[in-house]
Amino acid sequence: MNRRNFIRTTATISIAALPLGKLNAQENKEKKEFVGVLVDTTRCLGCRLCEVACSEEHGNYVPDVKNDHALEKIRDTSEKQWTVVNRFETKNGEVFVKRQCMHCWQPACTAACLTNAMFKTKEGPITWDGDKCMGCRYCMVSCPFDIPKFEYNKWNPKIQKCNMCYERLQEGKKPACVQACPKDALLFGIKRELMEVARHRVYSYPDKYVHKIYGEHEVGGTGWLYLSAVPFEQIGFRTDLGTTPYPEYTKEFLFSVPLVLFGVPALLFGLNLLTDRKNELNKNERWENE
Amino acid sequence: MEFYYYVNIFETKGLEYLLLICFLVLFILMVRYISTSDKKKS
Amino acid sequence: MSNKAVLIGEFRKFFKFLIQEMKPRGKWLTPFNIISIPIILLGLVILFFRFTKGLGSVTNLSQQFPWGFWIGFDVVTGVAFAGGAYIITFVVYVMRVEKYHSIVRVTVLNGLLAYIFYAGALVLDLGRPWHIINPIIGNSFGYNSVLFLVSWHFLLYMIAEFVEFSPVIAEWAHWEKVRKFVSALTLGAVIFGITLSMLHQSGLGALFLMAKPKIHPLWYSEFIPILFFVSSIFAGLSMIIFEGIISHKVFKDLIGEKSHYSYEEIILGLGKGAAIAMFVYYFFKALIFIHEKQWVLINDFWGYWYLVEVIGFVLIPCFMFAYAVRNRSIGIIKIASVLALIGIILNRLNISVIAFNWDVANKYYPSWQEIVVTLMVVFSEIWAFRWIATRMPVFSKEN
């Protein structure tokens, strides 16, 4: 609980709570850091075993990888599949890119959710809780990566999105997709360490990789990181999202709310008194509330 | 790659002040335009 | 014992009174009834499918367009139109301008019903509406959500408006003591209501702040909340003018000549307010346009569409209002108010639907079912309004 508050407080830069927040941070640092996954697109073969493993783990639609020719089109994750692999033709040949929730550091979806159904766990994954969600789909409007998907054809619809196999993480296992990957294209770990691995790869093979780690700073940093041999906009990434954490965009508005709630009633009441005085002076008939 | 770049927030300020002055002038004209109707009638 | 008997007796009397009032009055087969009854029935059938087969069975919503016509029109636009109530209560109760006292009740009633029906339409759009109590009873407060704030303010504002309107109900039911009591609450409710309105009118805009990469840059601005608030002022005023003109025709015999300010004076005064609010709004738009250096975006379809909205439906009605006020022409004011209302619809729909994900291949457009349900909401609101207006002392202002 404290941990969660801390993230939120720093996210909204609450000056008053800062000293307290700092204490919490130190205390928690030994305990846990957010986890993530490093995706090295240069290693991915496009076998789509991660898609299969994901769907089997979560009881979703399991694609027939051999025969469905799904790579011919660029697909998006859907309410039936939490992750998909896409093929892009680039000057370096075929590049395969896995797509799923990025597990943002400061996610727009949890800031949007008015019931805390979208929730950033203290381990890092963002989970969805069906007992809380009211299906407003504001998380879908807010997510910069268009990840949460909604079951439009059910009377009892769910929001479907990757939860980084939160259940498995709690048992001390890796996410199913990471486990399934035969080429070590996916690497699971703490983000700080993943960043070291990623930088090491980029620095050791400067000709092989573009000098950028997608997810290091995007939308305030994400849990999933990507390495690539070609510029990221060529393999389906949005590079115009900025580095501002998305909750920051609503911060000013939300901060002004208590100010308005304090200030405006007093102002209005003052105005009311003022006009009353005027009426008295004008010897108009006294205003009566009916 | 390019995470830090300089954003000049003052680039359009001149235009903005110009607009503001135009606005004030026009606003006065507008208010005068609207409120003369009462005089005309009475 | 006897106390109880008296209470029961009172209750019985009131119940009888209520039953009596429930009965329809006047002719049944008016053109309005002939159009609205089938639509309301059809809407109910559609809603049945919506709740059994899911949203996808009746709407064109998709993963790329999670919010469609029901949110964009019913909720976002409907609430802007209901803004008149807070402006008029501000002018009458806070500033004590007696001139508009005669329209306070009807405006508050309109606002209250608009919130109940249009904000209530939000429930139709929720995928899991049975969890709507979650953010309210507090087992899961998402304080950091703008939508949390907006939904709470809807709720509180409805209560405030109900308190503002309750003297009329008490008068109708002949509860003298209750009337005195709730009347005393009016000023408090008004002040509270205005504050809430300021916040949730702008909050509806703030909802879209996090959709930054999805909304066309001509419509996205960090100042959306302020723009929404300012535009709700003239949206509300135009709506009062528009509704006033209609109800002046329809409920002619209910409107007494009690107020010594003529109806024309009131309309002209409202028009004046609308003209000034629109003028300010236009310059806000211009300021943002310059600040964001948006002229590079103006020379394509979206640019022209933007100009249509901002010049055609803000600047022109603004000048029309000004011209009409100066020349005391009610006719032009009517046209101007309709134009201003269209402008608001355009603006709200642009942000929430039309220029939202403007560059994707399969754009969203509302299905006929969505439109029928929207009409159903509007018509049932008019039904409720008519029922109340013909029974309670809404159009009068006697003490």
Ligand code: SF4
């Ligand atoms: S990618 Fe979208 S759904 Fe995933 S954590 Fe970020 S904002 Fe939330």
Ligand code: SF4
């Ligand atoms: S749809 Fe559910 S998870 Fe998404 S914001 Fe609404 S309540 Fe939260």
